[in-house]
Amino acid sequence: MTEAQIPGPDRPRAARERLIVALDFQDADAALAMVDRLGEEVTWYKVGMELFYAEGGQLLHALRGRGKRVFLDLKLHDIPNTMAMAVRSLSRLPVELCTLHIPAGSEALRACAAEVRRIAETRGPAIGLLGVTRLTSLSPPDVSDPWRDVVSLAGQAMACGIYGWIAPAAAAPLLRGAHGPCPALVCPGIRLPEGAKQDQVTVGTPEEAVRGGADWIVVGRPVTRAEDPSAAAREIVRRLV
Ligand code: C5P
Numbered sequence: 001m002t003e004a005q006i007p008g009p010d011r012p013r014a015a016r017e018r019l020i021v022a023l024d025f026q027d028a029d030a031a032l033a034m035v036d037r038l039g040e041e042v043t044w045y046k047v048g049m050e051l052f053y054a055e056g057g058q059l060l061h062a063l064r065g066r067g068k069r070v071f072l073d074l075k076l077h078d079i080p081n082t083m084a085m086a087v088r089s090l091s092r093l094p095v096e097l098c099t100l101h102i103p104a105g106s107e108a109l110r111a112c113a114a115e116v117r118r119i120a121e122t123r124g125p126a127i128g129l130l131g132v133t134r135l136t137s138l139s140p141p142d143v144s145d146p147w148r149d150v151v152s153l154a155g156q157a158m159a160c161g162i163y164g165w166i167a168p169a170a171a172a173p174l175l176r177g178a179h180g181p182c183p184a185l186v187c188p189g190i191r192l193p194e195g196a197k198q199d200q201v202t203v204g205t206p207e208e209a210v211r212g213g214a215d216w217i218v219v220g221r222p223v224t225r226a227e228d229p230s231a232a233a234r235e236i237v238r239r240l241v
Contacts, residue, residue: 006113007120008128008163009069009096011184011215015240018210019233020044020071020186022220028055032062034224041233046071046218057093064094071186071218075132076112077101084111087127091119095127097186099166102131102153109160117161128184131157133167136189136202147171151178158183164215169204172212181213188218192235195222206239 012018021042025031031051035042045068051059052074060070072095076083083104090098100112112129120126133150140146150171155178157165164184167175172185187209189200197203198221209217219236226232 005117006128006161006163007116007126008184009125015237016041017043018214018216018240019237020046020216020218021223021233022046022048022073022188022218023051024048024220024224025051026054027051028059028062031055031059032066034229035063035066035068038223038229038233041230041237042223043067044069044071044216046073046220048073049075060093060095070095071097071130071216073099075099075101077104078108080105080108080111083108084115087112087115087129088119091116091123091127096125097128097130097163099130099132100162102133102157102162106156106160109157109162113161116163128163130164130166130184130186131162133157133165133171136168136200139201147174151175154183155179166218168202169209169212169214169217170202172204172209172214176213184216185214186216186218187212187214188220190217190219190236191222192239206236210240 023031023045063070076086116126133153141149150167151174154165154175158179166186168189169187189203190206191203206217223229223232
């Protein structure tokens, strides 16, 4: 299947469009206060389980109402029919990117990919599905070949017609080398060289991620817990140019 046939948003060209800020907050008030504070500096936001389970779709509509673009990071992992129907339900919300766990299996991935294709054919723009390779908080299962699992899971997702991958920045050049430029690549676990790793094991800088072939980077605490979040976002975007 060619890239053009796989539904999902256009890949970003401008540096500012490459930054996705993770809104890891407990409630909509705190999250939207951060969004308003960041203003024009940030277009894309990632909403994860913490916030979505508390606030639901209303928060996503509030983001869309502010002209923001939404990556919903729910990391779906279930039987094929349940995952495909979850994708169908999420497609009613203003969501452009959404995650699922690749180890859910090829049948589940294909069912989800078929569902977004069906939506794209009948209703227009559909969600871009991102397969989670390995969480950046986990150590490699095989230290003698630390990226083997990530490269192989990425290949499995690609063969199933998934729009892109989530992977640590350090794996980006290997993924591009093994599987080429077509699938979108989103890298979390981003830190500035002097920044604390917190609970992340595999971290990379914004420059490393983009040089390695990432389309988007996901940054949470280095922006949202910074003394000056706008300045932190600006500094990250500057490094993406
Ligand atoms: O605060 P920090 O920059 O570490 O946040 C990273 C965000 O990216 C979190 O919301 C986390 O859930 C998410 N994420 C990740 N590793 C993955 C997939 C998502 O850290 N493989």
